[in-house]
Every structure is written in structure tokens, then in C-alpha cells.
Amino acid sequence: IQNSRLEFLARKIYHYPSIGSTNDEAKKLAQNGAPHGTLVIAEEQTGGKGRLGRRWVSPPRKGIWLSIILRPSLEPYQAPRITMTCAVAAAKAIRKVTGIDCRIKWPNDLLVKGKKVAGILTEMSADMDSINFVVTGIGINVNNTNFPKEIIETATSLKLASGKNVDRLKILTEFLSQFEVVYRCLEDGEFGKVLEEWRQLSCNLGKRVRIIGRNYELEGLALDVDGNGALLVKTNEGTVERVLSGDVSLRE
Ligand code: ATP
Ligand code: BTN
Numbered sequence: 001i002q003n004s005r006l007e008f009l010a011r012k013i014y015h016y017p018s019i020g021s022t023n024d025e026a027k028k029l030a031q032n033g034a035p036h037g038t039l040v041i042a043e044e045q046t047g048g049k050g051r052l053g054r055r056w057v058s059p060p061r062k063g064i065w066l067s068i069i070l071r072p073s074l075e076p077y078q079a080p081r082i083t084m085t086c087a088v089a090a091a092k093a094i095r096k097v098t099g100i101d102c103r104i105k106w107p108n109d110l111l112v113k114g115k116k117v118a119g120i121l122t123e124m125s126a127d128m129d130s131i132n133f134v135v136t137g138i139g140i141n142v143n144n145t146n147f148p149k150e151i152i153e154t155a156t157s158l159k160l161a162s163g164k165n166v167d168r169l170k171i172l173t174e175f176l177s178q179f180e181v182v183y184r185c186l187e188d189g190e191f192g193k194v195l196e197e198w199r200q201l202s203c204n205l206g207k208r209v210r211i212i213g214r215n216y217e218l219e220g221l222a223l224d225v226d227g228n229g230a231l232l233v234k235t236n237e238g239t240v241e242r243v244l245s246g247d248v249s250l251r252e
Contacts, residue, residue: 009179013038014041016042019042021045021137022042023123024049026068027123027125030069030125031125037070041172043060043061050121057155063139063140064168064171067136068179070134071132076128080230081194081227083229084195085183085186086138087104087108088104093175094171097166098166100112100158100162102117104198105250106250108122110140117140118139119139122137142168143166143168145157199225204250211233220236221233230244
């Protein structure tokens with residue numbers, strides 16, 4: 001996958017000093033017709049969200065808190081591909097700019113040395129058989145040096161990992177150009193290339209995992225991820241389960 005200049009991404013940019021959640025704002029803008037590729041970015045989020053309504057800590061100017069509006073030609077069930085695209089683009093950007101060994105934790109996190117440095121939240125507006133729009137939001141901890149008590153053990157930033165300040169703009173521009181390239185593969189029927197990069201960057205494949213769902217738990221070996229973002233887990237009983245990212249968490 002070659003690098004290139006931006007063609008559709010960030011043609012339109014909404015930049016806020018402070019906002020509740022860039023994902024919520026992007027959904028509003030998308031509802032009102034904002035075009036494919038619109039970028040919504042904030043210096044601070046006062047109501048940053050993770051999956052399952054959890055809180056995403058987004059202090060002023062410490063990280064990159066952004067959302068992208070997409071109008072992809074995908075079926076609704078293929079939407080997890082967008083999260084995978086975003087994860088590959090962000091991991092590559094972080095690795096390229098900082099040299100840090102950043103890895104993808106299925107389904108929506110980026111880790112450095114086992115700690116969470118970024119998270120992705122993809123939301124979709126769709127009916128039974130077509131996508132109206134997708135908003136993919138990513139939060140990257142860049143220069144955070146202290147985290148609230150609840151996440152002090154599990155969170156990290158590029159600064160904490162590298163021991164020096166990291167230029168947010170460099171990460172942002174590299175992320176956007178990577179995103180364009182990877183996204184184009186997705187639209188051009190070459191998602192296989194993205195999948196292969198995802199596999200190379202993953203920290204779960206070939207390892208034992210525990211999947212925690214709303215009312216079940218599953219343990220086994222993470223064999224692979226499929227083209228629609230599902231994790232294939234070989235259980236201790238020898239069966240292979242296909243786990244959708246929906247409402248589950250993964251533990252090692
Ligand atoms: P898991 O369930 O394994 O913790 P997850 O991806 O399912 O991971 P989410 O449901 O996406 O977690 O929720 C986000 C979680 O990320 C929050 O519960 C919180 O623990 C953590 N978190 C919040 N803000 C940050 C941040 N800035 N950096 C790292 N972690 C954060
Ligand atoms: C997660 O790990 O749960 C995903 C966190 C996603 C955070 C980003 S920050 C920009 C965008 N706006 C939000 O409210 N959430 C996402």
C-alpha cells in the first residue's frame with residue numbers, strides 16, 4: 001500500500017476547541033448531508049464516548065480526538081471493515097512517525113506494550129440492506145502524562161511510550177494519508193490487502209483470549225479474523241466459534 005495525497009478525506013473540516021463528542025457532532029452533520037470524507041476534530045471532548053456508552057477521557061490538546069463521516073458502498077454487515085481500516089491506518093501512522101511498536105487489539109483498540117493508546121468507535125446509520133452513513137471516531141493519546149485513577153494501569157500515550165513530546169499534527173497528517181490509501185483498497189474490492197496488514201499488526205492472533213459477552217464467556221485460541229471483522233476462536237472443546245465484535249470485550 002503506497003502513500004499518497006488526500007483526495008476525499010478532510011475536504012471539509014469542522015474543528016472545535018471543545019465539544020461533547022466528535023462522533024455525536026459528526027452524526028448530526030451527516031444527518032444534515034455533510035459529504036463523504038468530512039472531518040470533525042476537537043482539541044477537547046467533554047463527553048467523549050467509548051463502546052457500550054463508556055467514557056473516553058479526552059483532555060485539551062493532549063490527544064487527537066476526531067471523527068470521519070463516510071458514505072461507503074458496503075452492506076451494513078460489512079461495517080466492521082471500517083473499524084479495521086481505521087485501526088490499520090492509525091497503527092501504521094503511529095509506527096511511522098514515532099517508531100513505537102503499536103499493535104491492534106481486536107476489535108477496536110491500539111496498544112503499546114499491552115496498554116491502550118487509542119480506541120476506535122464506529123457508528124452507523126443504515127436500514128436492512130444499505131448504509132446511509134458511517135461515522136468512525138478515533139481517540140489517540142499523544143501527549144497525555146496523567147490519566148484518571150480508573151485507567152492509570154491500562155492507558156498509555158505516545159509521549160509516555162517514547163519518553164518525548166510527539167507532534168500531534170504529524171500524527172494527524174500521517175493518519176489521514178494512511179487512511180485514504182487503506183480506505184481506497186476497501187472501496188476497490190481489495191479489502192484482502194487491508195486484512196493482511198491488520199493480521200500483521202494484530203497482537204491477538206495465535207494467542208489465547210477470553211471473550212466476555214453480555215451473557216456468555218468464551219475461552220480459546222484466536223486463530224484469525226475474517227473479512228467482516230469477526231474473530232475466529234478455537235475453543236478448548238475444539239470447535240471454532242465466530243465472534244462478532246458487537247458487545248464483547250477481549251481479555252488475554
Ligand atoms: P475493554 O472492554 O477491553 O476495556 P473496550 O474497547 O471494550 O475495551 P470500551 O468499551 O471501548 O472498551 O470503552 C472504553 C474504555 O477505555 C473505558 O472503559 C476506559 O476504561 C478506557 N479509557 C477511557 N479513556 C481512555 C483513554 N483516553 N485512554 C485509554 N483508555 C481509556
Ligand atoms: C473505545 O476504545 O471504546 C473507543 C474510544 C473512541 C474515542 C473516540 S475520540 C473521538 C470520537 N468521539 C467520541 O466520543 N469517541 C471517539
